[in-house]
Structures are given as structure tokens and as C-alpha cells.
Amino acid sequence: MRWLLVKDLRILRRSPLLVSLLVLYPIVIAVLIGFAVSRGPDKPEVAFYNELPASAGTLELGGRKIDLTDESNQIFDSIKPVQVKSRAEAIQKVKDGDVLAAIIVPKDLTERLQSGLESGVVKVYYNAEDPAKKQFVENTIKAQVQRANAALTKRIAEEALRLLDLISTGGDYRFLGQDIGILGLRESEAILRNARAELPRSSPQRDEIDRVLGFAKLARDNLSFSDDVLAVVGEPIKVSAESLQGGRNSLSSFAVALSVAVSLMFITLLLAAGALALEREENAFPRLVRGLVSRTGLLVEKAGLATICSVAACLLMLLGLGVFVSLDWGRFPLWVLALVFAGLGFAALGLAIGALTREVRAASLLAFMLALPLAFLALVPSGSVAPALYDVTRVVSALFPFKPTLDALNAALNDSGDVLGPLLHLALLTLGFGALARIGLRRFA
Amino acid sequence: MPSTQAVDAPTVLEAQGLRKRFGDREALKGVSLSVTRGELAAVIGPNGAGKTTLLSILAGIQRPDEGTVSKAPGEIGWVPQQAALYGKLTVAENLDLFARLERVPDPADTVDRMLELTDLRDRADDQVGTLSGGNKQRVNIAIGLLARPEVLLLDEPSAALDPRQRERLWEFIVRLASEGTTVIYATHNIQEADRYARQLVLLADGERLFDGSPRELEQLVGAHGLDFEAAFVRFLHQQGH
Numbered sequence: 001m002r003w004l005l006v007k008d009l010r011i012l013r014r015s016p017l018l019v020s021l022l023v024l025y026p027i028v029i030a031v032l033i034g035f036a037v038s039r040g041p042d043k044p045e046v047a048f049y050n051e052l053p054a055s056a057g058t059l060e061l062g063g064r065k066i067d068l069t070d071e072s073n074q075i076f077d078s079i080k081p082v083q084v085k086s087r088a089e090a091i092q093k094v095k096d097g098d099v100l101a102a103i104i105v106p107k108d109l110t111e112r113l114q115s116g117l118e119s120g121v122v123k124v125y126y127n128a129e130d131p132a133k134k135q136f137v138e139n140t141i142k143a144q145v146q147r148a149n150a151a152l153t154k155r156i157a158e159e160a161l162r163l164l165d166l167i168s169t170g171g172d173y174r175f176l177g178q179d180i181g182i183l184g185l186r187e188s189e190a191i192l193r194n195a196r197a198e199l200p201r202s203s204p205q206r207d208e209i210d211r212v213l214g215f216a217k218l219a220r221d222n223l224s225f226s227d228d229v230l231a232v233v234g235e236p237i238k239v240s241a242e243s244l245q246g247g248r249n250s251l252s253s254f255a256v257a258l259s260v261a262v263s264l265m266f267i268t269l270l271l272a273a274g275a276l277a278l279e280r281e282e283n284a285f286p287r288l289v290r291g292l293v294s295r296t297g298l299l300v301e302k303a304g305l306a307t308i309c310s311v312a313a314c315l316l317m318l319l320g321l322g323v324f325v326s327l328d329w330g331r332f333p334l335w336v337l338a339l340v341f342a343g344l345g346f347a348a349l350g351l352a353i354g355a356l357t358r359e360v361r362a363a364s365l366l367a368f369m370l371a372l373p374l375a376f377l378a379l380v381p382s383g384s385v386a387p388a389l390y391d392v393t394r395v396v397s398a399l400f401p402f403k404p405t406l407d408a409l410n411a412a413l414n415d416s417g418d419v420l421g422p423l424l425h426l427a428l429l430t431l432g433f434g435a436l437a438r439i440g441l442r443r444f445a
Numbered sequence: 446m447p448s449t450q451a452v453d454a455p456t457v458l459e460a461q462g463l464r465k466r467f468g469d470r471e472a473l474k475g476v477s478l479s480v481t482r483g484e485l486a487a488v489i490g491p492n493g494a495g496k497t498t499l500l501s502i503l504a505g506i507q508r509p510d511e512g513t514v515s516k517a518p519g520e521i522g523w524v525p526q527q528a529a530l531y532g533k534l535t536v537a538e539n540l541d542l543f544a545r546l547e548r549v550p551d552p553a554d555t556v557d558r559m560l561e562l563t564d565l566r567d568r569a570d571d572q573v574g575t576l577s578g579g580n581k582q583r584v585n586i587a588i589g590l591l592a593r594p595e596v597l598l599l600d601e602p603s604a605a606l607d608p609r610q611r612e613r614l615w616e617f618i619v620r621l622a623s624e625g626t627t628v629i630y631a632t633h634n635i636q637e638a639d640r641y642a643r644q645l646v647l648l649a650d651g652e653r654l655f656d657g658s659p660r661e662l663e664q665l666v667g668a669h670g671l672d673f674e675a676a677f678v679r680f681l682h683q684q685g686h
Contacts, residue, residue, distance in 0.1 A: 003545045011533040014572075283529040286506050287588070291519045292546040 001293060001301045008275055008305045023313050026266030030259035030317075033375070044140060047090040047102035048081040052109060079144060094125050101126035101137050161226060168223045185223070189216040256318075256325050257410040258379075261342070264314050265371050265402055268343050272306035272350025273363035276437075280358050295441045299351050299434060306350060307343035314339055318413075331412060334419060338405075338412035345401030345426040348433035355440025370400075378403040401429050454481040457627050458503070458521070458596045463512035465498055465651075472498040474651040475512070480629060480644065482595065485622045487642035488631040489677070491686065494648040496631040497526075500598050503629070522594035522626075526601040528585040532574030536565055536584055539573055540591070547592045559587040563617070579610025583617060590621070597621065599630035603637060615641055639673035647677075649686040 012019055082099050084090045090102035104123040112118040122145060126137040166173055170184020183191075196209040279285040279298070289295050318327065318335065350367060357363040378397045380390065397403035408422035458480050465473040473495045480486045488496045501507040505518020530539050540559050544552035560566040563583040573581060582602060589597055602618065603611040619641060622628050632638055638645060639659045647655035647662070655662055659673060666680045 003542055007531065007534065007538075007542050010538070011531060014533045282531055283525055283527045284531065286525060287523070287529040287543075288546070290505055290523060292543070 001297050004288075004293065004298070004301045005305055008301075011278075012309070022267055022270055026263040027313075027317060029266065030262040033255075033258060033262055044079055044100040045082050045098070046079040046141075047084050047093045047099045048105075049084050049087055049090045049102065050105045051087070051107040052105055053107065079140070091125050094127055097127070101141060103141070164223055164226045168220050185216045185220045189213060189220070192216070252325055253414040254410060254416075256321050256327070257406060257413050259321070260314050260317060260339075260413075261402065261406045261409050262375055263317055264310050264339065264342055264405065265346050265375065266368075267310040267313050268306045268346035269350040269353070269367040269371055270364055271309055272302055272347040273354035273357070273367045274360050275302045275305055276351050276354030277358060277360040277363040281360055289441075296438060299437055299441070302351055302354075303344060303347040303434070306347040307340060310343050310346070311336070311339045327413065328415065331415065334412040335409075338408040338419065338423065341423045341426040341430075342401060342405035342408055344430045345405065345433070348430040348437065349401055351437035352433045352440060355437045374400045374402040378406055398425070399429075401426055404429070454483055456480070457482045457484075457516075458629070459515040460499075460503060461513050463499065463502055463509045463514075465495075465502060465507065465509050472651050473502070473509070476646075476648065476651070476653045477512075478646050478653070478656060480596070480627050482627055483622055483625050484627050484629075484644055485619070485642050486627075486629045486644040486646060487638035488629065488646045488648065489633075489635060489638045490648035490654075491681065492633075493650070495651040496648055497600055498651075499646075499648065500600050500629070500631050504598050516596065519592070520594060520596070522589035522592065522597040524586050524589040524597065524599045524602065526604060528573075528581040530573045530581060530584055530588070533572060535570050535572055536560070536576070537569040539584060540587060543588045544591050549591055555591055559591065562590070563587045577610065579606050579614055582606065582610075582614055586614075586617070590626070594626070596627045596629065599628060601632060602630055603632070603634065611637075635674045635677050647680070649681060649684065654684050654686075655680065 082093065084093060084102075087104050090104060093099045094102045102125040104125070106121060106123060109120040109122070113120045124137075124141050126134075126141075163173075165171075166182050166184065168185050170182050170187045172179045173182050192209055192213050196206055196213070199206050199209070276299070279288065285298075288298060293301070315336070321327070322329075349370075350363075353366050353370070354363045357366055374397070377393050380393045385393070404422040404425035407417065408419055408426065410416045411419040411422065456479050459478070461477050463473050463476045464471070476495070476499060478486075478499075488499060490496055498507065500523075502509045502512075503514055504521060504523035505514075506523070531542070534542065537556055537560065540556040541552055544555045549555045560569050563580075563586075565580060565583060565587075568576065568580065573584060576584070586597070586599065586602065589599075599618070603614055606614060615637070618628055618630075630642075643658055645655060645657060645659055645662060646653060655665070657665075662680060663669075663671075663673065663676045666676050666683060671679070
């Protein structure tokens with residue numbers, strides 16, 4: 001078996017184009033998938049036209065001014081604004097496809113907000129070329145407007161809080177250009193106590209004053225809770241998320257596991273299926289199994305070849321990724337363990353493909369056709385499809401090595417969940433597909 | 446140019462009552478044969494006669510449903526019709542690989558001997574994929590000889606070779622037989638059977654119709670004045686095929 005392995009490695013060494021494609025193609029695919037999964041859409045270019053006159057760019061609230069332009073700039077955190085000079089230019093840019101959408105801040109925005117009776121309306125123009133783009137624009141713009149709303153609400157709440165504090169403790173309040181002294185509940189209470197002390201004990205006015213003092217105290221005590229109350233008004237619902245399944249690793253860490261799983265799958269499947277089918281195409285299979293090596297021995301050798309090569313390629317890939325993404329090198333033995341089990345699982349599947357198709361081209365084509373759907377099925381999130389369909393995708397994913405590979409690598413690389421379960425799953429799949437390959441070899445020659 | 450080995454040479458391979466079925470079709474119907482040391486025996490017959498099935502059973506690639514073969518597969522050299530070689534490996538590497546898989550005592554010496562035997566020493570470092578069909582077939586045969594088998598089975602050894610390559614190949618095979626190796630070959634080429642074989646095993650529809658020399662076949666059909674191919678066809682007609 002050792003000599004067969006040496007032979008296969010020698011053949012690979014003499015096929016540089018094949019090896020390059022075998023390694024580079026899956027890595028490119030894996031990096032693209034990882035990139036797509038880990039990165040949301042980049043800042044979309046959006047035309048922005050502000051019709052507010054410079055003098056109307058502030059909203060006066062409780063005697064204090066809020067700069068609406070500053071608040072609207074919050075939107076720019078998530079979009080790349082393209083400043084235009086007119087509404088018409090903004091619309092034209094959308095039509096020409098130069099920008100994803102156009103946002104127009106109308107000139108009456110401040111007026112409407114100031115009235116307290118109407119909402120300010122921001123106009124958005126976009127192309128709905130296809131449903132996906134339409135949904136993307138709607139979601140993006142809506143999310144950003146909500147962010148701006150939240151920021152504005154926070155500022156308004158701060159102002160309200162300041163006013164309430166003025167009522168509680170007193171101070172100066174500027175109104176129509178004039179400073180007005182506000183007495184405040186605390187000071188009022190003190191004045192009343194002094195006045196009460198000067199009244200005779202039998203004075204009936206004492207009871208009246210006591211009632212007012214009680215009210216003032218009650219009002220002050222309750223106003224001390226106003227900051228909490230206003231915080232609730234500003235953000236009535238907070239999110240407290242708790243993951244029930246899977247780990248807490250970041251999207252980029254998961255993307256590393258996904259990229260490695262995709263590369264491993266392609267390299268191992270294609271190599272195992274191709275190497276076995278090649279024995280038949282070279283007419284060597286009958287000669288080999290005529291007492292030189294057993295059929296099972298031949299499968300073990302091909303599985304070893306595919307696993308060794310793919311694990312080596314994936315470790316190199318991880319070394320490269322380690323330059324850009326933080327990896328926990330202390331878990332290196334677990335990485336190797338997960339890669340080896342996953343490699344054997346894919347190798348067994350590749351051998352079954354090679355044994356059943358019996359031709360290098362057909363084996364490569366089938367391996368290729370099977371690989372990507374398996375990866376996509378394993379990534380279908382729960383709740384995104386009908387429950388019955390999701391159950392089907394789970395069952396299908398469980399029958400092939402990609403999902404347990406992804407789980408094992410994610411656990412090994414990112415400490416995300418249990419490693420043992422996916423490894424056992426992979427071991428069972430290795431045995432199952434190995435048996436299928438062995439049956440396929442009965443009619444291989 | 447028939448073999449010059451003595452007729453009284455010892456029997457080295459004997460098959461008795463070989464039967465093989467593929468579904469409803471009976472590919473071999475109780476075929477027996479016996480060949481002696483240094484013999485050149487041709488298995489001939491029309492398409493579907495069972496020639497390749499017979500050689501596959503003798504080589505141990507297929508198991509017979511009934512019947513026995515006197516030698517174990519490991520004691521018999523087998524050369525498939527199409528060269529079973531790795532095109533990306535050199536001639537020497539192919540020989541070395543199979544010598545090691547055959548567990549021959551001294552692989553390097555064996556490879557050297559085979560390069561000498563096949564007259565391919567100057568092509569030893571060339572990848573097999575670059576060789577001509579004739580040279581590939583010589584390497585293919587050399588691999589069948591690595592374990593020094595007493596019996597060598599060749600399935601259509603000269604198929605797809607041009608006349609010059611065919612001539613060189615037969616010189617090589619006849620030399621092997623003259624050195625004591627028993628060679629059994631299946632062929633469609635009746636002229637090659639007449640020219641090189643001293644023993645003919647004629648099969649048709651899985652039955653052995655004749656086992657003897659080419660001259661005996663000619664005498665049997667009364668083919669005086671006919672060439673061997675005409676005698677072969679007349680014999681098949683006489684036998685109802």
C-alpha cells in the first residue's frame with residue numbers, strides 16, 4: 001500500500017496544473033463564500049440632498065436648539081453619501097444607476113417637527129429592478145431612518161429630563177430670548193416650611209400648608225424616577241439575546257471554519273474520486289487486485305492519499321488565514337483531529353463516487369455537482385424555510401459529511417460547541433460511504 | 446515460426462470443466478485445456494466465443510462457476526489487452542512499482558532484467574505516456590513477467606499495433622517461449638495463431654470445439670490448398686457456427 005501511495009504522490013507531483021487547480025479553485029471558492037458570509041453589504045452609495053435652508057436646520061426644544069443636520073448625519077454611518085445640488089439631480093443619479101437610492105430632506109422638516117403635531121417626512125427614491133434589490137433598499141433605508149429617529153428621541157428625552165430637573169430643583173430657563181428664574185419644587189418646599197414655622201400652632205392654615213408640602217415632596221420624589229422613565233420611553237424594548245444552539249463565535253471566525261470546510265470538501269472529494277477512477281482508466285485496477293493489493297486496501301490507500309493532501313492544504317490555508325484573522329493556536333491539535341476526521345468522511349464519499357461512476361471525468365463532475373448543494377443545504381438557517389422543508393434539509397445534510405465537518409471545524413477552531421459529536425458523526429459516515437465504495441468496486445473492473 | 450519446445454515437455458497448467466454464466470448467458474460451457482512448458486498456445490474463436498472469459502478465469506480475475514485451474518493466480522503472469530500502466534510514471538518506475546507490489550526479492554535487479562529483456566533500457570526514464578503502442582505493450586508484458594511466472598497469459602497482445610510493432614512484439618514473445626515460459630494468448634488474428642502457436646484452443650459460444658495444432662485443424666477439415674483462415678471458417682461451418 002505504501003508503494004501505491006508513493007506512486008500516487010509522484011503522479012500528482014507530475015501534474016502541476018491539476019494540483020494547482022485542485023488546490024487553488026477550492027480556496028478561491030472558499031474565500032469568496034467566507035467573504036460573502038462574513039461581510040454584510042458594503043456602504044451603499046446614496047445620493048443625499050438637503051433642502052433645509054441653513055437657518056431652518058435647527059429644532060428648538062425647551063429653549064435649546066438641536067441641529068437636525070447633525071442628527072441626519074447619523075445615517076451616513078451606514079451609507080456613503082453622494083452630495084447632489086438638487087432633487088432632480090438626485091433622482092437622475094438613481095435612474096442612471098450611479099447610486100442605490102436618493103434621500104431628500106425636505107425644507108419643511110423642521111417646521112413639521114417643531115409643530116409637535118406632525119412627523120417629519122424624508123423622501124427616498126430608488127430603483128426596484130428586482131425584488132431582492134427592492135427589499136435591500138427598503139431595509140437599509142428604513143433601518144437608518146430608525147436609527148436617526150432613535151437618536152432624535154434620545155435628544156428630546158434629554159431635554160425633557162432637563163426641564164423636569166428644572167421643575168424639581170429650580171434654575172434659569174431661557175424663553176423668547178429672556179432668562180426666566182424657575183423656583184422649583186425644592187425651593188418652594190423650603191419657603192413653605194419657613195412660612196409654616198411662623199404660623200401659630202393653632203392656625204388652621206398649617207393644615208393647608210402641610211397638604212401643599214406633602215404634594216411638593218411627593219412630586220419631587222417621583223420626579224427623581226423620571227430619568228429611568230424617560231430612558232424606557234426612548235428605548236421601550238431592549239434586546240436580551242441568548243443563544244440556545246451553536247456557539248458565540250463571531251461571523252468572521254465562522255467564515256474561517258466555513259472556508260476551510262469548503263476547501264477540504266472540494267480537494268478531498270475530487271482527489272479521492274479521481275484517484276480511484278484513474279486506476280480503472282489506466283487499466284491498472286484488475287492487475288492490482290489480482291493478488292497485489294486487496295480492494296479494501298486500495299480504498300484505504302486512496303482515502304489516505306486524499307486525506308493527507310487535503311489536510312495539508314487546509315492547514316496551509318489556516319496558516320494564511322491566521323495572518324488576517326485571530327486564531328486560537330492553542331487548539332491546534334483539535335484542528336488537526338477535526339480535519340482528519342472530516343477528510344476521511346469526504347474521502348469515503350469521494351471513493352463511493354469514484355467506484356460508482358468508474359470514470360475520472362464522470363467522477364469529477366459528480367463530485368463537483370454534489371459539493372456545492374451540500375454546502376448550501378448545510379447553511380440553510382432554521383425559520384428561513386417551511387418547517388417540513390427545513391427538516392428535510394437537516395436530514396439530507398446529516399447524510400453527507402459537510403454539516404458535521406462544519407460543526408467539527410467550528411468547534412475546533414472557535415470553541416463553539418461540542419467536537420466529539422460531529423467527529424462521531426463523521427466516523428459513521430466514513431464507514432457508511434466506505435462500505436458503499438467497497439460494494440461499488442465489485443463491478444469496477 | 447512455431448515454438449521449438451519438445452512435445453513431451455511437462456504440463457504446467459491444466460484447467461478442467463470451466464463453466465461461467467453471466468445471467469442467462471453461459472459464457473463458458475465446461476472448457477478444459479492443458480498446456481506444457483514452453484508452449485505457445487492460441488485461444489481463438491469468433492466474437493463472443495468466451496476467449497477473454499477463459500483467460501480471465503485462468504488469471505484469477507474471475508471465478509468460475511464450476512471447474513478447476515491447477516495453478517493459483519499468483520503463479521501465473523497476466524497481461525491485459527490494454528496496457529495496464531501509469532502514463533505519468535517512467536518505464537523504470539512502472540516496473541519498480543509492480544516489482545515491489547509483487548514482492549520480488551530484488552526489485553532493482555528485476556527492473557534491470559526487464560529493461561534488458563524488453564530492449565527498453567534507453568527509454569527507462571521516459572514516461573510511459575510518451576511511448577509508442579508497441580513499446581507500451583512490451584512494458585505491459587514485462588510487468589506480467591516480473592514474478593518469473595511459468596505461465597504467461599496474453600489477451601489480444603498485438604491488437605492496435607502496426608505491422609512493424611507487431612513483428613517486434615512477436616519476436617519478443619517467441620523468445621520468451623523459447624526460454625521456457627509457457628505463453629497462452631487470445632487473439633482475433635487467425636494468421637498470428639497459425640504462424641506462432643503450436644497449440645490451438647478453438648472456442649465458439651463458450652464451447653471448446655478443437656484443441657490441437659494448426660496442421661491438425663487443417664487436416665480435420667480437409668483444407669488442402671486453402672489458407673489457414675479459410676480452414677478455420679470451414680471448421681466453424683462444419684461445427685454449425
